[in-house]
Amino acid sequence: MTVGARPARRGLTRSGREGRLGWLMVLPYVLGMLLLVTGPLIAVLGISLTQWSLLDSPRWVGARNYLRLANDPAFVRSAGVTAVFTLGILAVNISAALALASLMNTRLRGIGIFRTLVFSPVVMPVVAWALVWKFLLQPQGPVNAGLQNLGMADSNVLFNPSTALWTVIVIEVIKAVGLNAVIFLSALQGVPPELHEAARLDGATPWQAFRRITLPLISPTFFLVFIITLIGALKVFTPIFVLTGGGPADSTTTLILYMFKQGFQFFEFGYASAVAAVLFVLVLALTLAQWSLRKRLVFYED
Amino acid sequence: MRTEVLAVKPVRSARGGWHWALYLLLVLVSLPFFLPLLWLFVSAFKSSGAIFGSPFQFGAGGLRWTNFEQVFRDYPFARQYLNSVYIAALSVPITVGLAAVAGYAFARIRFPGRNAVFLLSLLAMMVPSELTAVPQFVLFSRLGLVNTHVPVILLQIFSATGAFTVFLMRQHFITLPRELEDAGRVDGLNSPGVFWYIMLPLSRPALATAAIFAVLNSWNDYFNPLIYLSRETLLTLPLALGRFTDPLGGVYWNLTLAASVLVALPVLLAFLLAQRQFIESLAASGTKG
Structure with missing residues (x-):
């Protein structure tokens, strides 16, 4: 079975369309990854500069934890x-x-x-x-x-x-x-x-x-x-x-x-x-x- | 790297005595791998009184199924089993599906920022997922999702397991010849069409590899359930195995081992039925990182 090629959308070159498609395909995974891995990884470095227990809010302590x-x-x-x-x-x-x-x-x-x-x-x-x-x-x-x-x-x-x-x-x-x-x-x-x-x-x-x-x-x-x-x-x-x-x-x-x-x-x-x-x-x-x-x-x- | 380890043709060695010495050595060497499993399966049928005795003495009543009955009767083990099954059934297709789509784009479609984003996913693959537990916990507790399966499922899909699956699929798509795509385009397919009608059907072995890897990781996941789940009926199997204890923490070994058999059996059976795929999947996780 084949799917007919759609006519090119106006204003987008072939590589532009490819680029959009590429982003569209990686987006579901990448969004989740940014939220659940990359973000937390940066946050860990930030939190490591605070004093923070479960109940209170984080307090900046600089390098004291290290x-x-x-x-x-x-x-x-x-x-x-x-x-x-x-x-x-x-x-x-x-x-x-x-x-x-x-x-x-x-x-x-x-x-x-x-x-x-x-x-x-x-x-x-x-x-x-x-x-x-x-x-x-x-x-x-x-x-x-x-x-x-x-x-x-x-x-x-x-x-x-x-x-x-x-x-x-x-x-x-x-x-x-x-x-x-x-x-x-x-x-x-x-x-x-x-x-x-x-x-x-x-x-x-x-x-x-x-x-x-x-x-x-x-x-x-x-x-x-x-x-x-x-x-x-x-x-x-x-x-x-x-x-x-x-x-x-x-x-x-x-x-x-x-x-x-x-x-x-x-x-x-x-x-x-x-x-x-x-x-x-x-x-x-x-x-x-x-x-x-x-x-x-x-x-x-x- | 393909592991063609199953392709060895055994030939009779002609060196007589050596032959038997070698067999003896093989038997001895395999004991530490094999005996614990044998002991597990035998002990699961013993009463708590006979369990520390010789492996071949079953004590009064002989071989008994009562441990298995008790595990389901006195504990929410059926519910916990269902939890593990449905979490795997839900997270694995999503993990592999997202990874196939993203892996294809990373391998074959040029788009701005591709290398930077791919590097980030390599980072997600390499970093032990335990390290990000604190911010993740803060996030999920703010969202009121502690003591739900949502964090466990989402972290399966997007954390190290997901990242590795993306990587696996990308490496696979890179090896497929470009001529196939060109042929598809000549026939009038657009990029999604090429992916769906040509590349994906050619990827069944790679998808199987990724799926085995994802199933095992989901079935084994201990750290995230440990952090997010405390209510008994929400637990998944790896945590549930630790709950066959008296109030002081003394372990009911007969029940623990019977439950362990029930957790291990499907995986071991699947391994025996599909050895090549299992070995390839796990060896890939070892060599492709």
């Missing part, structure tokens, strides 16, 4: 928690993803089942996944019982301030690593097998072949996964909130959780916005670094 941040041990602590959480996720997720991708890349009968199993936590609803683990890690639960059977002391890893953060990291990596693994897998499958064959004939060990052939060839993917996992880790809220609520003793309170507590438990809107602004600058810097570095790496892609 000065308070610098001297707030709880904020400094949560920045540290965020750093450990982010770097921990990065290290564990990426090395596990590479290992899993190499396993998935073996040409075994039934390897698809393995891929399905490793990927299924990725589609598992976030809260359900966190709750299952919270159940498994209860003091009377199976993980603790298993650890004790192995001769370890009663170690409630999720409820102990010195182990809770790493426990959350591991749970989050098991949930998400399948995604990075299949991304690595498709990169690994782009490595020509002849190169490995040649290296083997030249007497290279598997590790040397991986280090000198595979890794350089998948480096654009590696970099991409690295940055996306890094930024993704900074955004993690729900699993931590469900598993520990930031505890015990604030040992899993990352910056996002700290912002949420200040904003929606203590209703310190100004202070919470200052925390948000710090995170915003951090994410923005990482994103810009990603884009500029990617432009240089685009060379390698395809």
Whole structure:
């Protein structure tokens, strides 16, 4: 079926009509975005310069919230928690993803089942996944019982301030690593097998072949996964909130959780916005670094 | 980036013993991914007394459906399930529809200010949506929309999920050959006609990718419901899963896990039926940002 071209409206050139049409098409989304994202983003920066609780009206305090941040041990602590959480996720997720991708890349009968199993936590609803683990890690639960059977002391890893953060990291990596693994897998499958064959004939060990052939060839993917996992880790809220609520003793309170507590438990809107602004600058810097570095790496892609 | 991971043809490895060692390794490695799910599904059928016992002991009464009955009988879980379903059913088509239209314009129509506006939508995609929660909350509470589903739905459509969907659709439309449009124009189609009769029918896989992504995000959304919804009958599933507790906060694990099964099952089944689409959709969210 075709629609007849309407005669050009008077006074508008073809590119003028195109321009109007373009705006018309993006307008519904863009209006909503400006109102609900871009506007609030600017507003956060403004609110961060005020003192504002739920009930009173905002009072201008200049940079005082930021000065308070610098001297707030709880904020400094949560920045540290965020750093450990982010770097921990990065290290564990990426090395596990590479290992899993190499396993998935073996040409075994039934390897698809393995891929399905490793990927299924990725589609598992976030809260359900966190709750299952919270159940498994209860003091009377199976993980603790298993650890004790192995001769370890009663170690409630999720409820102990010195182990809770790493426990959350591991749970989050098991949930998400399948995604990075299949991304690595498709990169690994782009490595020509002849190169490995040649290296083997030249007497290279598997590790040397991986280090000198595979890794350089998948480096654009590696970099991409690295940055996306890094930024993704900074955004993690729900699993931590469900598993520990930031505890015990604030040992899993990352910056996002700290912002949420200040904003929606203590209703310190100004202070919470200052925390948000710090995170915003951090994410923005990482994103810009990603884009500029990617432009240089685009060379390698395809 | 296309993920052709499902295209591997398995061939029998000829290396005998290695073969079995590798299978053993694969089984061991898959345990942490698989066991929690198995444990969840088994425990959902247990009484609260037997729940911390061995996974294969069901205790008195054996395998039981009473947890599922109780979840629906004693809690507004049916209502909460309906909330999640209708919010997804409403927000996903709008998200994908707006994104397809906007994505096409960003990809193919030149208009003044296009790059600036597109940059803003990239920003909306990258910034964690939690960061804008305070001003959004102020806005919605001024409008009297706290404890309604309106903020939850609107933020699905226009916040990070929506922005990413726009980006996904734009990247897709850029890859479609321009000759198709020219052919359509020669046949007398105007721009909306080209979009509707030529580009959109060619975009079903991309639309499916975007829709899967949007459904999962809507089904999982926790932060916004946490902020805007407190009345029990308004809750969506991710929040509802945390409400099977005694007045002191002690968790009824048998009910919590039974309810978790009901939340996870449709997603896991859909994944098993459409693995390729799911993996492609989620991998796209990983690699295209």
